[in-house]
Amino acid sequence: MPIPAPYVREAGTGPGVVCIHSNAASSAQWRGLMDLLCGTHRVLAPDSYSAGKSPDWHSAREIALRDEVELIAPVLALPGSPVALVAHSYGAAVALIAALANPGRVRALAVYEPTLFSLVDAQGPPPNGADGIRNAVAAACAALDAGDRDAAAGHFIDFWMGAGSWSATPPQRKPAIAESVANVRRWAHALMTEPTPAEAFAALDIPILYMLGGASPESAHAVARALLPVLPNVRVVEFPGLGHMAPITHPDLINAEIAKFLGEI
Structure with a gap:
């Protein structure tokens, strides 16, 4: 079955930035960041399956993160040169898999609490941080x-x-x-059954900004403990007192950190 085209917001010109939203959200999540970056970057924000104006998931098969990656793959190619991926939560899990699947198209990552819970379960069965x-x-x-x-x-x-x-x-x-x-x-099936092992992410030898909320649930921090040790070029920024939804509840703080990172790479 052909892969449908996602709905994509777009603004600005310059180096490409692709923003991937969290679940229970849409590309509208990134409007503030797009306004901030559009003077210096070409910013594209697709809607994931069944979000915003993108089509519903089209198969009876359970969705996998690779399916989300395939949906947005054409968006990664639009700028014509390697892009920076910016993503949150479920979207950040998609971004990590997308970076592995498209090594020539992704030049940097800025992620807020990717929810790759499969990495936690791989370290040891429940009871655990997930x-x-x-x-x-x-x-x-x-x-x-x-x-x-x-x-x-x-x-x-x-x-x-x-x-x-x-x-x-x-x-x-x-x-x-x-x-x-x-x-x-x-969503849970995709995040908890993702087969990519933590060690595979060691191949992401690109600048990575990994953001955490100091008040986020243990499940988010457990993923960070599994993932951060294998990333070869990562900068960790923790926001004291903020939670998992900080890109939505405190966008100015998070967007400023992302813009700073993108300006330095």
């Missing part, structure tokens, strides 16, 4: 099976943003988020 997200996914899936999308979104959002975050979400934003979180089983 138990928190595993439990949140199980609760969300149980709610979906019971027909309660609102409760499913609550389990997912409260895990990543803290208890009570879903209740505090503006009512007008909830339907779109709840619809997106209906894909939580699919």
Whole structure:
């Protein structure tokens, strides 16, 4: 079956930057960064499968991260020269696999808490550092099976943003988020069954900015502990007091760090 074309936001001219959003979001996540960079870079932000204006996943087969990579592969080629990838959460996991699959097309990575939970499980079976997200996914899936999308979104959002975050979400934003979180089983499968071992990422001998939130869940930090030791050219920046969703809740801080990194490579 032919691979469909993703929807892509675009702004600016100059060296190429491709931004990949988190799950339960869309390319709109990166509008602030695009505004910041468009004077010096050509910035492209695709929507992943079933997000924003991109098509739904088209197969009965469970999605894998490589499928997300294949969707955005044409976008990586658009600038005509190697690009920097900027990505968050699920998108950062996609970006890491994309960089391995396209070594000639990616010149740098700026990632905020990639959620490659398979690396945690590879270090040792549960109980382990991925138990928190595993439990949140199980609760969300149980709610979906019971027909309660609102409760499913609550389990997912409260895990990543803290208890009570879903209740505090503006009512007008909830339907779109709840619809997106209906894909939580699919996301979890892709992230927890990704076969790429940690050692493979040692091949990414390119500048990498790896950002962490000091207040993020243990599941995100467990991935960092598995991944950071093998990256040969990585700069780690931790934001005290910020959580996993900082690129959305505190975009100015995160975008400034990304812009600084891109200006130095």
